[in-house]
Amino acid sequence: MLASGTDSEIFVAVGDNASREKVAARLRDSGLKLRSLIDPRAYTESDTVVGEGSLLMAGCYLGVGVAVGAGTLVFPGVSITHHNKVGHFNFFAPNASVGGFTIIGDRCKVGMNAVVMPYGELPSDSVVAPGTVFGERKTSGR
Secondary structure (H helix, E strand, O other): OOOOOOOOEEOOOOOOHHHHHHHHHHHHHOOOEEOOEEOOOOEEOOOOEEOOOOEEOOOOEEOOOOEEOOOOEEOOOOEEOOOOEEOOOOEEOOOOEEOOOOEEOOOOEEOOOOEEOOOOEEOOOOEEOOOOEEOOOOOOOO
16 A cells, blocks of 8 residues: 555546445545546547546547546447536446436446437436436437
8 A cells, every 4th residue: 555645646446336436535535646547549529527536448439528527437439429427436338328418427337338318317326227228319408
């Protein structure tokens, strides 16, 4: 274990969202900083915000106006399109897709090839099963 107060950064590689959140909190409380890992082949727009301790893997896309909270894992092929607010300690499995103007709570799991429809809200601790569609078809507004 590193001594607190050092310049070291730690990435928390725990798969379960709630467990990753607890470990991250303990590390932060001891004075350590969480490091984000962003593959150079991940694509983010210039105004994308990524919280500390997050992972963006090669081939993912975070569009205009996207803000992703701390400790979020984004796997290859994920598309978080535009103007989305993503909470903390979420998991996006390969090829998951999130439509624009969507709010995603904390500790959500979005499975492989799952779709979160635009203009919706995914409550904290939700699970979107692989290959399913969450939300109703809307063309604009909330």
